[in-house]
Amino acid sequence: MSSSLDFALRLADAADEITSARFRAQDLKVTRKPDRTPVTDADTATEDAIRALIAERYPDDEIAGEERGGQVGTGRTWLIDPIDGTKNFLRGVPAWATLISLVIDGQPVLGVVSAPALGKRWFAEANEGAYAEDGRKLSVSGVNSLSDAYVSTTDLGSWVEHHSREAYLRLVDACWESRAFGDFWQHCLVAEGVIDIAAEAIVNPWDVAGIGVIVKEAGGRFSDLKGVDTFLGGSALSTNGHLHDAALEKLAR
Structure with missing residues (x-):
C-alpha cells in the first residue's frame, strides 16, 4: 500500500x-x-x-x-x-x-x-x-450474456434529461434483472461480482474517478456512455468487462 x-x-x-x-x-x-x-x-x-x-x-x-x-x-x-x-x-x-x-x-x-x-x-x-474492508480481494463476475446479466442505475428520470430513457430500457429489456441500487453502491457491487452492469446518465468527476479505479482493478471495465475510458465524460458505465460492448450498443442513441 x-x-x-x-x-x-x-x-x-x-x-x-x-x-x-x-x-x-x-x-x-x-x-x-x-x-x-x-x-x-x-x-x-x-x-x-x-x-x-x-x-x-x-x-x-x-x-x-x-x-x-x-x-x-x-x-x-x-x-x-x-x-x-x-x-x-x-x-x-x-x-x-x-x-x-x-x-x-x-x-x-x-x-x-x-x-x-x-x-x-x-x-x-x-x-x-x-x-x-475485510481485506478480501474483489473480482467481477463471469457473466457473459446480457440475458443473464443483473443491471442497475441510479434514477430512471435522469435518463430522460441527460441521455435517453428508451436506450436504458433497451438495456433493461435485454438483461435478466434490473434494480436501482444507485450512486456509488452499484459500481462497487459490479466490482464485487454481485451485479454485472451499472449505468448512469449523469455524473460528476468526483463521483466516478475512484470508482473507475476500483472497477478496473477488480477486472472490469469502466467508461462513459460513449465507451471512452474517462472520469470526465459526464456519464458512467461499469461492467464485468465481458458485457461492456454489448451494453454500450444497447445504450447508443
Missing part, C-alpha cells in the same frame, strides 16, 4: 466519524444548491475536514470537491464527494458513502469508497488490485 492510499484511508476514517454522527440526527440542517440538489451540514463539514487534512499533509496538491468546487489540474489532484447519496442520507436510508480519489497528471491512481452505515468500504490502487 502506498503512502497516498494509506492517507486516503485515514481521510475516510475521519469522514466516517463526522457523517456517522450526523446520520439520522434530529437537527440535521438541509439546504438546496442552485441546481436544486440537497446539501446537508454533514456534507460541508466532511469536505472541509478532508480538505484541511490534505492541505496539512500535501500543501501543494490541488483539491476538487462536490461542495467547495475546484478543478482537476496538472500534477496531483484530490477529488472528494463528502456524501455520495445525500438524498439517502437525509432520509435515513443507509446507502451513502464518502468518495475519495487521487488523480495524477489527469489519470486516477487510487479510489476509496467508505459507507459506514452499511459497514462497508472498497478501495483500490492502480496495478495493485481492489479490496473490501
Whole structure:
C-alpha cells in the first residue's frame, strides 16, 4: 500500500466519524444548491475536514470537491464527494458513502469508497488490485450474456434529461434483472461480482474517478456512455468487462 492510499484511508476514517454522527440526527440542517440538489451540514463539514487534512499533509496538491468546487489540474489532484447519496442520507436510508480519489497528471491512481452505515468500504490502487474492508480481494463476475446479466442505475428520470430513457430500457429489456441500487453502491457491487452492469446518465468527476479505479482493478471495465475510458465524460458505465460492448450498443442513441 502506498503512502497516498494509506492517507486516503485515514481521510475516510475521519469522514466516517463526522457523517456517522450526523446520520439520522434530529437537527440535521438541509439546504438546496442552485441546481436544486440537497446539501446537508454533514456534507460541508466532511469536505472541509478532508480538505484541511490534505492541505496539512500535501500543501501543494490541488483539491476538487462536490461542495467547495475546484478543478482537476496538472500534477496531483484530490477529488472528494463528502456524501455520495445525500438524498439517502437525509432520509435515513443507509446507502451513502464518502468518495475519495487521487488523480495524477489527469489519470486516477487510487479510489476509496467508505459507507459506514452499511459497514462497508472498497478501495483500490492502480496495478495493485481492489479490496473490501475485510481485506478480501474483489473480482467481477463471469457473466457473459446480457440475458443473464443483473443491471442497475441510479434514477430512471435522469435518463430522460441527460441521455435517453428508451436506450436504458433497451438495456433493461435485454438483461435478466434490473434494480436501482444507485450512486456509488452499484459500481462497487459490479466490482464485487454481485451485479454485472451499472449505468448512469449523469455524473460528476468526483463521483466516478475512484470508482473507475476500483472497477478496473477488480477486472472490469469502466467508461462513459460513449465507451471512452474517462472520469470526465459526464456519464458512467461499469461492467464485468465481458458485457461492456454489448451494453454500450444497447445504450447508443
